[in-house]
Amino acid sequence: MSVAAVTLAGMAVTADEHSEEDEHAEGDGKPAEDLPTLADIDSPEWFRYGDTMAGIGFLTVARRLPGLIRQALGMAWQASPRDTVATVTLSLLGGLFTAFGLLATTGVLTALFEEGPTPDRVRAALPSLLLVGAAATIRTTLQAGAGWAQARLGPQISRISEERLYSLTSQVDLVCFDDPQFHDSLQRARLRGMAMADMVVDTAIDTLTGVIGIAAAAGVLGVLHPVLLPLLLLAVIPDAWAAVRSARMGYATDLLLIPARRRKWIITELLADKDTAAEVRTFTMRGFLMRMYDNVARSEQRVLLDLARRQTYARVVGEALGGIGQGAVYVALGLLLAVGAVPLAVAGTAVLAIRSGQGSLANFMYATNRLYEQGLYFTDFLDFVAQAEARIPAQRTGKAPSGFQRLTAEEVTFSYPSSATPALRGVSVHIDRGEVVALVGENGSGKTTLSKILAGLYDPDSGRVLWDDTDLSEVDPHDLRGNIAVIAQDHTRWPLTARHNITMGMEKGETAVVHAAEVAGADQVIEELPHGYQTLLDRRFKDGQELSGGQWQRIAVARGFYRDAPLLICDEPTAALDARAEHALFDRIRRHADGRTVLLITHRLASVRYADRIYVLDHGKVVEHGTHQELITLDGLYADLYNLQAQAYRSA
Numbered sequence: 234m235s236v237a238a239v240t241l242a243g244m245a246v247t248a249d250e251h252s253e254e255d256e257h258a259e260g261d262g263k264p265a266e267d268l269p270t271l272a273d274i275d276s277p278e279w280f281r282y283g284d285t286m287a288g289i290g291f292l293t294v295a296r297r298l299p300g301l302i303r304q305a306l307g308m309a310w311q312a313s314p315r316d317t318v319a320t321v322t323l324s325l326l327g328g329l330f331t332a333f334g335l336l337a338t339t340g341v342l343t344a345l346f347e348e349g350p351t352p353d354r355v356r357a358a359l360p361s362l363l364l365v366g367a368a369a370t371i372r373t374t375l376q377a378g379a380g381w382a383q384a385r386l387g388p389q390i391s392r393i394s395e396e397r398l399y400s401l402t403s404q405v406d407l408v409c410f411d412d413p414q415f416h417d418s419l420q421r422a423r424l425r426g427m428a429m430a431d432m433v434v435d436t437a438i439d440t441l442t443g444v445i446g447i448a449a450a451a452g453v454l455g456v457l458h459p460v461l462l463p464l465l466l467l468a469v470i471p472d473a474w475a476a477v478r479s480a481r482m483g484y485a486t487d488l489l490l491i492p493a494r495r496r497k498w499i500i501t502e503l504l505a506d507k508d509t510a511a512e513v514r515t516f517t518m519r520g521f522l523m524r525m526y527d528n529v530a531r532s533e534q535r536v537l538l539d540l541a542r543r544q545t546y547a548r549v550v551g552e553a554l555g556g557i558g559q560g561a562v563y564v565a566l567g568l569l570l571a572v573g574a575v576p577l578a579v580a581g582t583a584v585l586a587i588r589s590g591q592g593s594l595a596n597f598m599y600a601t602n603r604l605y606e607q608g609l610y611f612t613d614f615l616d617f618v619a620q621a622e623a624r625i626p627a628q629r630t631g632k633a634p635s636g637f638q639r640l641t642a643e644e645v646t647f648s649y650p651s652s653a654t655p656a657l658r659g660v661s662v663h664i665d666r667g668e669v670v671a672l673v674g675e676n677g678s679g680k681t682t683l684s685k686i687l688a689g690l691y692d693p694d695s696g697r698v699l700w701d702d703t704d705l706s707e708v709d710p711h712d713l714r715g716n717i718a719v720i721a722q723d724h725t726r727w728p729l730t731a732r733h734n735i736t737m738g739m740e741k742g743e744t745a746v747v748h749a750a751e752v753a754g755a756d757q758v759i760e761e762l763p764h765g766y767q768t769l770l771d772r773r774f775k776d777g778q779e780l781s782g783g784q785w786q787r788i789a790v791a792r793g794f795y796r797d798a799p800l801l802i803c804d805e806p807t808a809a810l811d812a813r814a815e816h817a818l819f820d821r822i823r824r825h826a827d828g829r830t831v832l833l834i835t836h837r838l839a840s841v842r843y844a845d846r847i848y849v850l851d852h853g854k855v856v857e858h859g860t861h862q863e864l865i866t867l868d869g870l871y872a873d874l875y876n877l878q879a880q881a882y883r884s885a
């Protein structure tokens with residue numbers, strides 16, 4: 234690669250000229266110019282706050298602040314009322330004792346600046362000195378207590394916000410997961426919003442602590458002499474300016490780098506993930522990926538080095554101005570002393586108060602800025618929670634029938650969100666109790682979608698699904714699902730033990746587990762595992778085992794049979810099974826799967842011959858239905874597909 238000139242949000246970043254040919258000699262031989270640069274990574278969704286943050290002044294921030302603090306404290310209160318009260322009260326008391334300590338200092342200084350021999354002056358100062366010491370001890374203790382309570386809030390808030398998020402994601406309508414907007418909002422809430430919850434509270438408390446500190450210093454100065462108050466401003470503004478400016482630069486850079494970091498993260502996942510490890514090697518992707526990584530990482534590094542330079546500059550300027558401000562304060566104090574407006578002891582205390590106020594104000598400004606920034610992301614979290622709460626299916630009170638004589642879909646139509654064409658269009662099917670009914674059709678014809686509607690996972694857009702006379706739209710879905718077992722086409726490989734992969738947390742005893750495993754041929758798989766049923770099926774953990782695709786499918790089938798529900802939906806249950814296991818399973822299904830009603834979806838047409846009825850789907854519609862013999866006689870789509878498969882065997 235030569236030079237990658239990159240423009241990102243108006244900032245020019247030029248990657249160093251460096252020779253990579255030697256470093257990453259292996260690889261795809263693609264011209265380096267084709268590699269993505271930061272500019273290609275621009276992802277508008279992740280920039281949504283770029284403009285928000287760039288154009289705002291301090292006033293905008295200040296206006297949003299009370300609302301944010303209220304929200305944050307509300308969250309803290311939810312997590313732990315006791316720790317919230319403790320944090321706020323102890324911080325307030327801490328501020329009070331800061332002020333008290335400062336005022337007591339005046340007593341010390343007054344006694345010390347009196348006329349007379351030194352031992353006498355020190356003796357006179359002793360009571361005040363003791364007060365200063367006591368105030369400092371109490372203040373430190375209070376602040377430590379406040380810090381402890383504040384630190385205790387963090388983990389509690391993290392826990393409740395995580396629980397809130399994941400309790401919602403596991404409750405929302407399944408169809409949400411097919412909605413890109415929902416995903417996007419979920420992604421933002423998970424990746425940044427959720428983590429912000431405890432930080433927002435932390436920062437909100439820092440803001441409050443800052444205010445308390447400033448109030449304490451200002452209060453002391455006001456008590457000493459009102460004219461001292463403006464001096465506080467003079468002293469703190471340059472530092473505050475530098476703190477805010479530096480924080481803003483940091484934040485702007487962070488925003489700028491979000492897409493690049495995300496890209497880098499995606500590439501590192503590809504380089505370090507188990508699922509991609511094999512293909513990274515078979516397709517000799519390493520060189521290509523490393524170059525892509527290096528390209529992004531170098532650009533990021535350049536931006537960060539630039540940031541470090543600019544932040545140092547801002548700090549130096551801030552400190553220089555701060556020095557000038559300090560000078561002005563001393564000059565002003567000197568003048569006040571000269572004209573006799575304040576006594577020397579008061580001037581001494583004022584210097585201390587100004588220093589303490591300075592520190593508090595810098596903290597306050599910094600916290601405010603961060604609070605605003607974090608508030609933006611925190612709002613993402615709150616938005617997602619609101620959105621998800623609105624998408625939890627309404628409570629249905631109807632009880633699911635314990636069984637059925639006939640299961641009917643009437644004129645069912647269904648479209649996935651943001652999909653222009655419906656996946657199902659006016660589909661009517663019925664399944665009688667004890668039957669084996671097959672759904673066949675080409676890829677994408679709507680078989681899986683229909684099975685999910687029959688299982689009550691999706692609600693049809695129009696039409697009805699009935700269990701005898703009960704409309705599923707009135708039935709509590711949780712209750713209904715107890716009556717249905719699904720062997721899904723894209724079954725999950727649960728990172729649990731083999732046993733839990735079959736029982737899924739529903740305990741029915743050893744015999745049931747072993748029986749279900751036998752049906753699916755999973756018993757042979759489990760026998761060979763080092764710890765039998767207790768073997769963890771996840772290679773990423775110590776003592777974990779990995780299974781082959783077909784072995785996993787056997788486990789998934791066992792899971793379906795274990796559930797012992799009156800309706801069994803098998804969606805491509807044999808796609809990965811070997812001939813013997815497939816034969817055994819279909820044989821079982823043909824014999825009505827031990828009394829269950831079976832909805833069978835498969836491309837192995839030889840196995841649907843025995844079904845009581847076959848529905849042929851094409852582009853979301855039922856185009857043919859009947860028994861195998863009827864459909865062969867009809868000589869339509871089914872006969873076509875069947876003959877194609879049969880021919881392949883005959884000619885062999």
Ligand SMILES: Nc1ncnc2c1ncn2[C@@H]1O[C@H](COP(=O)(O)OP(=O)(O)OP(=O)(O)O)[C@@H](O)[C@H]1O
Nearest residue numbers: 411649652656675676677678679680681682683722
């Ligand atoms: N989650 C989804 N979001 C949007 N569209 C989807 C989704 N799942 C499926 N589709 C679309 O709906 C249509 C029907 O898909 P479905 O999965 O029901 O087909 P299928 O008959 O089961 O196919 P296959 O034989 O490949 O399993 C397809 O056009 C598919 O692109």
Ligand SMILES: [Mg+2]
Nearest residue numbers: 680681682722
């Ligand atoms: Mg399917």
